[in-house]
Amino acid sequence: xxxxxxxxxxxxxxxxGKGCKIYDKDGTEYLDFYGGHAVISIGHSHPHYIEALTKQxxxxxxxxxxxxxxxxxxxxxxxxxxxxxxxxxxxxxNSGAEANENALKLASFHNGRKKVVSFRKAFHGRTxxxxxxxxxPGYLAPINENMEVNFLPFNDIEAVRERLSRNDVxxxxxxxxxxxxxxxxxxxxxLQALSRLxxxxxxxxxxxxxxxxxxxxxxxFAHQYAGIRPDIITIAKxxxxxxxxxxxxxxxxxKAVSGQLGTTFGGNFLACAAANAVIDVMKAENLxxxxxxxxxxxxxxxxxxxxxxxxxxxxxxxxxxxxTPIKPMRDRLLFEEKVFTGVTGSNVFRLLPPLxxxxxEADEFLKRFKKIVSI
Ligand SMILES: Cc1ncc(COP(=O)(O)O)c(C=O)c1O
Numbered sequence: 425x426x427x428x429x430x431x432x433x434x435x436x437x438x439x440x441g442k443g444c445k446i447y448d449k450d451g452t453e454y455l456d457f458y459g460g461h462a463v464i465s466i467g468h469s470h471p472h473y474i475e476a477l478t479k480q481x482x483x484x485x486x487x488x489x490x491x492x493x494x495x496x497x498x499x500x501x502x503x504x505x506x507x508x509x510x511x512x513x514x515x516x517x518n519s520g521a522e523a524n525e526n527a528l529k530l531a532s533f534h535n536g537r538k539k540v541v542s543f544r545k546a547f548h549g550r551t552x553x554x555x556x557x558x559x560x561p562g563y564l565a566p567i568n569e570n571m572e573v574n575f576l577p578f579n580d581i582e583a584v585r586e587r588l589s590r591n592d593v594x595x596x597x598x599x600x601x602x603x604x605x606x607x608x609x610x611x612x613x614x615l616q617a618l619s620r621l622x623x624x625x626x627x628x629x630x631x632x633x634x635x636x637x638x639x640x641x642x643x644x645f646a647h648q649y650a651g652i653r654p655d656i657i658t659i660a661k662x663x664x665x666x667x668x669x670x671x672x673x674x675x676x677x678x679k680a681v682s683g684q685l686g687t688t689f690g691g692n693f694l695a696c697a698a699a700n701a702v703i704d705v706m707k708a709e710n711l712x713x714x715x716x717x718x719x720x721x722x723x724x725x726x727x728x729x730x731x732x733x734x735x736x737x738x739x740x741x742x743x744x745x746x747x748t749p750i751k752p753m754r755d756r757l758l759f760e761e762k763v764f765t766g767v768t769g770s771n772v773f774r775l776l777p778p779l780x781x782x783x784x785e786a787d788e789f790l791k792r793f794k795k796i797v798s799i
Pocket of ligand 1 (some may be wrong): 519521524548549550604632660
């Protein structure tokens with residue numbers, strides 16, 4: 425048997441990681457400014473993370489949600505405190521798409537409605553409902569046809585007002601910052617008006633913070649720059665620093681109905697040990713503040729480069745747009761300068777380094793990046 429060949433992969437195989445660095449089997453060092461799709465938050469192979477997971481594995485790695493699990497309670501309490509949502513409830517699952525799937529279903533259970541509003545260029549995952557609210561028609565299979573979704577222009581509050589005025593939309597789903605859509609930051613005034621309109625029309629507001637959340641923007645959640653409180657927030661990626669774990673944060677007022685949501689693996693002992701270790705390190709090492717400081721520094725320095733069309737983003741979620749396709753530059757950056765970065769579309773670099781990235785590493789990145797843009 426061979427892996428099902430759906431990925432285009434770089435010809436590099438990491439065998440070791442430390443902080444923001446990755447090493448291949450020949451010992452070549454790479455600077456990781458991508459974090460494996462924004463997943464690495466506290467850095468590769470953090471000693472506290474290794475110790476916590478090893479300890480848990482030596483005790484008990486897994487049991488399902490058929491038993492008590494005080495590690496889930498401990499994690500929910502820590503998450504509530506650090507995120508500013510201690511009055512919300514937490515439902516733990518395993519991936520970003522699964523978190524959004526459950527969020528969309530919970531909204532529909534809650535208000536009995538069937539229709540969903542999403543935004544152009546949105547990405548929310550690959551499961552049934554999550555892929556349906558993702559604005560990439562090529563990802564839809566014929567079986568996805570029957571759920572009704574309207575894709576509205578991003579930042580266009582009049583379009584939202586018009587659509588929600590019929591009082592038939594179950595939920596609006598929006599990314600805290602659009603990631604795969606090109607690092608597009610929603611305007612605070614747009615989010616504030618969106619939140620008000622959702623409340624007025626009985627529509628559930630779901631903010632997908634799977635990529636933009638968990639400290640990456642320089643606040644725990646990107647939407648906190650707008651001062652709104654969504655009804656449901658989804659998290660994944662940085663939450664487990666590579667351990668597959670995700671969550672749905674649910675406002676007071678949603679009724680937990682026994683059996684309505686469920687999962688075998690979600691919130692197991694090992695997943696909770698990972699999530700607890702990550703949040704402990706984030707707090708102890710002030711990684712949210714670090715994301716704000718280093719992110720602002722990087723954005724400021726990148727904006728000085730005349731070759732760049734636009735620099736967008738917040739904290740350590742940065743999009744660098746060029747007038748022309750970046751593939752040749754990206755290849756040089758990877759294979760000659762040994763730097764991992766992401767892309768969106770054809771013209772935008774996407775920087776998503778671990779939140780522990782240092783000023784020295786940021787300067788090293790800038791040095792190598794300037795080299796490839798000035799060729
Ligand atoms: C904003 C957003 N939502 C959802 C997902 C889906 O997450 P997963 O691949 O873990 O299902 C992603 C993944 O890139 C994402 O960026």
